[in-house]
Amino acid sequence: MTFLQFAFNNVKRNTRVYLAYFLSSVFTIMVFFSFAVNLFHPVIASKKGGAVELIIGQTEVAILVFSFLFVLISVSAFLKVRSKEFGILMILGMTKKQLSWLVFIENMIIGCLAIIVGIVLGLVFSKLFLMLLGNILSYESLSFYFPYKAILLTTGFFTLIFLGISALTPFIIRTNSIKNLLHGAKRANRKIRFSIFQSIAAVLLLGLGYFMALSPQLYDINPLLDKIILFIENAQYTEVILTTSVVVGTYLFFSQLSIFVLSRLKRNRSFYMNKTNMLWISDLIYRIRDNARMLFLVTILSAVAFTAITGVYALSSVVKDESLKDNPFALTYTSSSSNDNEQQHINTIDEMLESYGFKYEKYKSEIIKQVSKDNQVIHIIKQSDYNNRASALGLEQVALDKEQALLVPVYVRFDPKRDKTLSQKNIALDNGEINLEVSGIAPKVIFYSGLFPNLVVVNDETYDKITNILEKYHSYSYDIPDWLNTLEVTEKLRAKLGVGEHGKYFWSTRIEGYNLENQNKKLFLYVGFFLGAIFFLGASSFLYFRLYTDLNQEKSKYIGISKLGLSFKEMKKVASIQIAVLFFAPYILAGIHTYFAINVLQTVLYSSVLYQFLVFIGVFLILNIIYYVSVRSRYVNYLKRFILQSQLHNAK
């Protein structure tokens, strides 16, 4: 057996240990490669700087960063478990150099194999990935090509990762004391320590993070609270503070708070001393302590995975809703007084729509623009024009006095209390000649998001008296019931009218916004789904490895207690509770994190995504349960076998 064969045997005969790590690596590499295939596709590559390049490119970077950490953490966990083996090898005369070399070869064997399998699988599925992307971008088809660039990129980067981690191994294994390696640092006897201060900090940090996430919804309950919320909103780096406090809080939750709570539970003697409670609680404290870092990682990874998948799915499923709200009309053409072609353009639009057989309803409005003394732009629309639009949009008609004004929001999402223009009590027109009292706020955008800020509805008579006119606009809005099919006609119109002419006219359609949003969000869904899957698999791989290695340490303990008269059924219960905690504690915490993360997302959306959140969290729960059931049954079976073996041994 040469040295190389030795390393090879170590990998080959340890497949069970490495299995989850290997599969997870393969999947990650496959996704990275497939995205690279997309990115380097001649059609995509020709459109430099597009959304595809940006979104997929950044996803690739995220995958690389994740992979580096994933491999680093996995490899250091593997090495820690093998410390006794390394002790034996060193006492047999292995030098440190040889040990690093051995670990290096092993890593490279697994790494190279993962790269090869990942790329081959990626090639097999590349047609599918190209089809998905083509579908998202509404391209006819993205033809298959031989992706030598993607192969080079994937091989290069992942070789670097595996090489880099291998180079770090001497720092991971502490080879200085063979004695400690051989006998294993005695861990079980270490005293359980926790800090009450840090446990409280865990609660506070998680609370702070959740509060910050919820703060927009909590507004207007209590004046003091409002001040705090405004302070948070105006603070810089809110997202950074929020994320950091949740991440640190999660870490402290597992390393301190959980141990604190379990220790408290221990003090409740009637509960603690009841049957097998004592066994699982005292054991769980040690296991959580030893696995705090792993639980933390799994929680964060799961939270990111859940948020990515739920978030992108929610985003993409509400696109239609969002564009309907953003553009209450299918098409809006706006012309200023300096535009001589207004009537001609409108005729073109009408004819074109008719020639395509679209039924439509046209609403014309006149808007005056003026600038007040304090340099504020005001747009004014008369009541009859407003009511005209209101009837099209199903809003209530208004009847204003001569001295009254109605404010119209310019964005879909508005909060009268915090929006400066919408919180005006009085409106002064014509430099204070006309003074109006605000009687209310319209419930909706009536043109499209962003058009005509600070829009005021006034009585027709008042409107006619306005003298200070900076600009007069005519805006035509078309209500087209069959708007989803207007893309072709829009493209034709764009060819004729262009995008507009500065200061003269401009026009916007719902379908274009919808398409762009739709495409971007589908793209997000595409990358988000795979990114989420990578993270979720990574988290599962950590759990698998941890349980597998724990099993070896646990079995002697179980054999011991079984001799004391613990029945197999009781043992099964103890083991089940413990595994369940390790499986579901990260899941539940990650679910809560996701809920609050989705809440932050909710602030930029008009529609509720709670439903989508519940669906996905449910899907993940089912996946987790399946994973738990299968791992638990394997675990329990192993235990059963070991105990039967030991009983047989004793009988002999």
Place this chain on the structure above:
Amino acid sequence: MYCKLEILKLKHIFKIYGEKVQHCALKDINLSIEKGEFVGIMGPSGSGKTTLLNVISTIDPPSSGEVLINGENPYKLDNSKLAFFRRKKLGFVFQDFNLIDTLTIGENIVLPLTLDGAKVSTMDKKLKEVASRLNIESILEKRTYEVSGGQAQRAAIARAIIHSPLLLLADEPTGNLDSKAAKDVMELFESINREIGVTTVMVTHDPMSASYCHRVIFIKDGQFFNEIHRGESRRKFYQQIIDVLSLLGGEASDISAVRL
């Protein structure tokens, strides 16, 4: 002129553990072992016998004093030279065998040669020799979990002697074996010592195992207590060992009883 060849020499070995609360595990141990000797180290639990073996094994440096193996102080070597030293001059046998689970029995045995970068033909030749001597040819292809404890310990012994070490160190080699397997293993140690002439130092608490040695050294509370030599009869030697142990245990058993 007849000159005794000294393989192992310990001069005034002290070993102190702990920083704040110090505990003296070894106190002024002096020992000299000649080439071809088979020496046992005995003592009650906590007496420092395993510490002593670790000090000899070059994995636990003494707090003071000098260890000389074949006239050389291994603790003065740098890390890689020390590794070479272990690889060439020392052989180890442990209580729990310490075979590598991912390797077959045969692969485990040739491991020291693998680490040394020996030729495959040399490995095969030596493996064949040592396997036939230890009568384990039939299990060479088996994995560690497929063999019995006695077989595993034979394999471990084969691994410890395949590179013809100067000094064979054994830590409770029969501790995990039933009496039949323990007897086999001890006979193996004896025959290896006799036929190859490898100097052997063994730590044990089992008088039966110790009775195979030429000389048994007793330590107690980290200090040298007594030493007895074997005469013609192993049975007689066994009785002598029991006698010393009972002398030792007269005071020590109180302590060990408390510890248990």
